[in-house]
Amino acid sequence: MRQMTKFLCDVRFLLLVAAIAFIYLQLRLFATQSEYAERLAIAMEAENQCTSQMRSLIDQISMQQGRNIALEVSLRKQKKRQDIECGQLRTLVRELEKHVKTGEQLCDIFTKALSGDQGKGLQRLIDKVQEPVAAVVIMACNRADYLERTIKSVLKYQSAVASKYPLFVSQDGTDPSVRSKALSYDQLTYMQHLDNEPVKTERPGELIAYYKIARHYKWALDKLFYKNNFSRVIILEDDMEIAPDFFDYFEAMAALLDSDKSILAVSSWNDNGQKQFVHDPYTLYRSDFFPGLGWMLSKSIWDELSPKWPKAYNFGEHGSSFGQFFKQYLEPIKLNDVRVDWKSIDLSFLREDKYPRHFADMVKNAKPVHGPNVVLKAYNIDGDVRIQYRDKADFERIAHQFGIFEEWKDGIPRTAYKGVVVFRYQTPRRIFLVAPDSLRQLGKDQKMA
Numbered sequence: 001m002r003q004m005t006k007f008l009c010d011v012r013f014l015l016l017v018a019a020i021a022f023i024y025l026q027l028r029l030f031a032t033q034s035e036y037a038e039r040l041a042i043a044m045e046a047e048n049q050c051t052s053q054m055r056s057l058i059d060q061i062s063m064q065q066g067r068n069i070a071l072e073v074s075l076r077k078q079k080k081r082q083d084i085e086c087g088q089l090r091t092l093v094r095e096l097e098k099h100v101k102t103g104e105q106l107c108d109i110f111t112k113a114l115s116g117d118q119g120k121g122l123q124r125l126i127d128k129v130q131e132p133v134a135a136v137v138i139m140a141c142n143r144a145d146y147l148e149r150t151i152k153s154v155l156k157y158q159s160a161v162a163s164k165y166p167l168f169v170s171q172d173g174t175d176p177s178v179r180s181k182a183l184s185y186d187q188l189t190y191m192q193h194l195d196n197e198p199v200k201t202e203r204p205g206e207l208i209a210y211y212k213i214a215r216h217y218k219w220a221l222d223k224l225f226y227k228n229n230f231s232r233v234i235i236l237e238d239d240m241e242i243a244p245d246f247f248d249y250f251e252a253m254a255a256l257l258d259s260d261k262s263i264l265a266v267s268s269w270n271d272n273g274q275k276q277f278v279h280d281p282y283t284l285y286r287s288d289f290f291p292g293l294g295w296m297l298s299k300s301i302w303d304e305l306s307p308k309w310p311k312a313y314n315f316g317e318h319g320s321s322f323g324q325f326f327k328q329y330l331e332p333i334k335l336n337d338v339r340v341d342w343k344s345i346d347l348s349f350l351r352e353d354k355y356p357r358h359f360a361d362m363v364k365n366a367k368p369v370h371g372p373n374v375v376l377k378a379y380n381i382d383g384d385v386r387i388q389y390r391d392k393a394d395f396e397r398i399a400h401q402f403g404i405f406e407e408w409k410d411g412i413p414r415t416a417y418k419g420v421v422v423f424r425y426q427t428p429r430r431i432f433l434v435a436p437d438s439l440r441q442l443g444k445d446q447k448m449a
Contacts, residue, residue, distance in 0.1 A: 084159075133251050134232035134296055135224050137168040137191075139216065144177035146239040153241040155187055161247050162187065165234070168224065172216035193219045202311065210312040218309045225299045225306075232257070234296045242294070243268070243336035245281075250296050252342035257298050262352040264301060268294040271414045272404045275334040277423040282340055284347070285422065286355050289412045356418070360442035363420060366432050375401045384430040391436075395421075398433060418442050 136154065140147045147169070158165055167188040171178050174194070182190045199211045217235075224233050234250055236242070243249075246268060253266040269291040270278065297305075349358045366384035369377045378385040389395040392408055399406040404423055405414040413421050419435025420442075 131231060132166055133164045133247075133254055134234045135168060135228065135230040136165050136234045136236065137170050137220055137224060138236045138238055139170055139172070139220065140178050140182070140238040141172045141216075142175040142178060143238055144175070144181045147178055148181055150236065150238050150240055151182075151185060151188070154236070155185075157242060157244060157247055159187070164251065165247055166230075168220075170216070170220040170223075172212060191220065191223065195219075206312065214310055214312050218306065221297070221302055222306060225302050231299050232296055233302075234294075236294055240294055241335055244339040245336065245342060246294075248340070248342045252345070252347060253296070256347055256350060257296065258300075260351050261300075264290065264297075266296045267291040270333075272421070272423045273333045274403075276426050277404060278334055279424040279428050281336045281338040282345070284350060285415075286350060286359070286417050287415050288418070289409070289414050289416055291415075356442050359417060359420070360439070360444050362422075362430070363432050363434060363439070363442065364444055366430065374398060378425060378429070378431055381429070384432065385425075386432045386434055388434045388436065395433060395435075402431065 136158065138147065138150055138154070151169070154167060158167055168191055169182040169188055170191040170193060171182060172193045172195070174192075179190070179192065182188065193216050195212065195215050199208045201208065201211065221233060221235075224230050232254060249268060250266065257263055257266050263286075267287075267290075271289075271291060272278075349355060362384065363386060366386035367381055368386045368388070369381070370388075371377075374387050378387070387398060389398055395408075395413055396406040399413075399421075402423075402425065404421070407414055413419075413433075415421055415423075416435075418441040419438040421433040423431055425431045
């Protein structure tokens with residue numbers, strides 16, 4: 001019995017020790033869990049702070065990237081503007097170098113010029129050095145989108161020769177979008193024609209627009225010739241685009257316009273300039289029909305025209321005649337893409353004393369075609385073709401078959417010279433539509449086969 005009691009006491013002691021150990025382990029485990037929980041909370045808080053800082057850093061990087069992009073765009077614009085200014089400056093330097101050389105020549109002349117005619121000649125030479133070739137004026141009214149396209153086309157080639165061709169926009173009326181568009185360009189001078197005088201048409205049914213156009217043209221040309229004192233003016237409508245050789249062409253033709261008093265104006269326009277009717281960008285013709293688009297006028301001619309300027313005139317069917325011929329004739333016009341060096345070409349053949357013989361030889365050498373189906377016959381002939389028309393109705397019939405302009409004004413077909421209308425037809429061959437008395441006017445035998 002005593003042994004049993006001792007055994008029980010030992011067991012109880014062992015259980016007590018085990019309980020104490022278990023409690024101790026539980027306490028250590030709780031302490032460890034609490035410590036890990038605290039560490040986990042600290043780690044989570046640190047992670048949240050890190051995430052917040054990362055987000056803040058990402059936002060800062062994004063903002064900095066935005067600033068960098070904006071700065072890069074700004075720098076590109078600034079570089080482009082600087083490139084343009086440098087180009088203009090280089091052009092100015094070249095012009096100044098030319099003027100310096102000319103100035104040195106003038107100094108040599110001046111030292112030799114004592115008085116009288118030599119002194120006057122020196123002054124004329126100085127004036128010539130400083131004078132632009134021509135002012136360029138874009139005639140506008142109420143089509144801001146068309147005007148913008150024309151201005152961009154002109155500036156594309158005018159910037160390099162801006163000192164030779166000062167650019168103007170003349171607006172008829174008060175359309176705010178046109179005014180705003182013109183004033184947005186620093187490279188041009190804006191003029192505004194305000195005409196509140198009522199229009200009285202001379203004949204019933206006439207369009208008032210024709211009278212407005214005539215008034216606007218007279219006002220603008222008077223201003224450019226008499227107030228700004230330009231010797232020549234190039235007139236463009238607000239829906240035109242120019243070719244790469246536009247300014248070289250007019251510079252080369254300026255001397256001819258000044259010296260040949262039989263020339264009313266120089267034009268860069270061909271009414272029959274659709275792609276199927278043109279072939280050679282080097283070809284020039286005289287015409288008795290005024291084209292009315294893209295033309296240059298001299299001050300001496302304007303001195304004659306200004307006092308008797310018509311009250312009404314149609315300068316462009318596609319502007320004020322509401323698209324009368326636009327789709328059929330004007331829209332397909334081919335814009336020349338060849339940069340012709342006109343100043344290196346001898347243009348003396350265009351003078352009044354030489355051109356009739358030059359043109360007559362071309363007509364004479366063309367093979368005559370008669371009868372019906374002239375289009376088919378012309379197509380099957382190698383070389384130039386000559387077709388004679390009897391009268392206006394016959395001309396209109398033949399012109400309609402080929403697809404060229406049928407219109408006459410004041411007894412003259414469009415583009416005609418001495419009654420002869422010339423155009424290419426799908427190949428390099430030339431077609432000459434010849435009036436009954438054209439050969440006589442050209443000094444050739446009327447009986448020529």
